[in-house]
Amino acid sequence: MTDTAMSAVNDTMTHPAVSDVPVATDDHARLEARRTLDHLWSAGKSFLGSEMAILGGAMSWVSERHLVSAISNAGGFGVIACGAMEPARLAEEIDATQALTSRPFGVNLITMHPRLDALVDVCLERNVGHIVLAGGVPSGATIRKIRDGGARVIGFAPALGLGKRLVKLGCEALVIEGSEAGGHVGPVSLTVLAQEILPYLKSVPVFVAGGLGRGDAVLSYLELGASGAQLGTRFAASAESIAHPQFKAAFVRANARDAITSVQLDDRFPVIPVRGLANAASRAFMAHQADTLRQFQDGALSREDAQLSIEHFWAGALRRAVIDGDVEHGSVMAGQSVGMVRSIEPVAAILHDLVEQAVDALIQREERTAR
Template sequence: MSNLSTLMQRGTEFLGCDTAIMCGAMSWVSERHLVSAISNAGGFGVIACGAMTPELLDNEIAATKAMTQKPFGVNLITMHPQLFDLIAICDKHKVSHIVLAGGLPPKGSLEAIKATGAKVVCFAPALTLAKKFIRSGVDALVIEGMEAGGHIGPVATSVLAQEILPEVADQIPVFVAGGIGRGDLMASYLRMGASGVQMGTIFACATESIAHENFKKAFFRANARDAVASVQIDPRLPVIPVRALKNKGTEEFTAKQREVANLLDEGKVDMMEAQLQIEHYWAGALRRAVVDGDVENGSIMAGQSVGMVTKEQPVADIIAQIMKEGEAALS
């Protein structure tokens, strides 16, 4: 057994796959093709449910199962109005792992997932939350730094890893995410006690990714400093910042926030509805870029590791390269 697989053993046993590399759930990108390819290549694919209805999720899981015999997970957004129906769909398909993202799980949701027999994975953006999740019976954690693409927290991955891993890694498997583009960095987080990593940006332009070629070309052209976090313009509207490549869509989002903040002022929407409007805005903007290829007005969500994504290649090659770099770093 190699050094790397020894360090990953806890993660691979937890996920039920060969390499403890989870794929970040990227809306519109992490669907049946990419998810099955990652699981088939020994990693752990995760379907991004995002704003899907229960019917859509039902079809997506069934289609993914038709493309892989290997385990994969489903990422659910905690503020989805039909969260409990989505959990029931995962139960119907006996999904092995459910990842909860986007805020604290609503009352009863952890118990509902546990009742299906699935393992629950939550995002912990701070040590206090990590401890709280462990007390409430969560099976594993993802700590994701602000270098990541899509929705992000305020703290860098390297700081989170130093703060959280020494405190909790002996109690529960922890996966580190955000800004990881190479295997040697993965190896150093494993050495610090992580059970594995989660990577998204590095897989977004894989051959098997259905992202539009314009979207992929935007990735190949970009460097780290092009992936910027969205600006929050109203303190009463606590919008989770999103990291994406700078374009016209980034500016349009600022205008969208103003519009929703005004509705909030006039009492025309409540906070939950305001946040859902923002979520739906992102889902639409992301679809324009990923599916339609409108990279001017759409949202090209990308992490700061985007500068390391320079060409389209099969998932299996990406994973093999990461593993090779990881082994080299440990030898």
């Protein structure tokens, strides 16, 4: 035997292969469950380029450089909320985020923004890898511009038909968000959307969102065919979130039933449903609508002025809550998963818990099957 061969034998005896090392039953079960989880969300991980197929929901005033980089650095996928930002402001936020993380993150753009093309240019110039188009149906031209510029496109699909249309237009992944989510919401729950969409739309990764606060719940949607999940509420109350301490404290105090949608009093004056914590502002909004309706009926306000009065009620209200900490007179947007926020935790701990809860659920299922 040559010296090289003898050395290899000695190394094997001293440092046996991983497969030869005895593994505790519990550790082996966890390892196998984690492999199963990684397989279930492999398409989502591959698409995002992250360790976990978990996106941070894009929340105005909250999803900025600190939270986004914290999510990406911890193995998730952070997403900047552009909202009403102008191109120069978005450029500043992207640059600041890239200074805090070398890992992938995305940018959420509102399709109705008057300077959407310029915002897309900002993202492409800074090599943002993923752009999320929200707040309306994006044009084929916008999707082509993003893809031709080297970025990947994610769209929001509130129904199966629209999901298929977005894929045909060129969206490479979709988010289906149920009415349990915080902020602007549609009328259908995630439970129903998942049943409507997941079995029939398999050509692109689909991420589920709305009311998600535990990893075992995420797992259930992965097994239905989802490729990952998007969470907002739990991250909004994380240690890295720049939200005011009183904003986070309101989340910790709240129950799921406290997160309600805004109510529309008259069909002639549409109100876009927004889910947030009930407070003095939400009660005042009801009174404001009633008063505005009376003025319209008395002829004191035109229909157009009445609609504008209702729409302008919430101007600046989100910033008032998130940044200033006025949780009574501001808009405390939160999903129904707010009832699962019990403390202010670091982003890494939240992501770790989500994975461990999914792994625990897989182990428990195997144990039930083995009985």
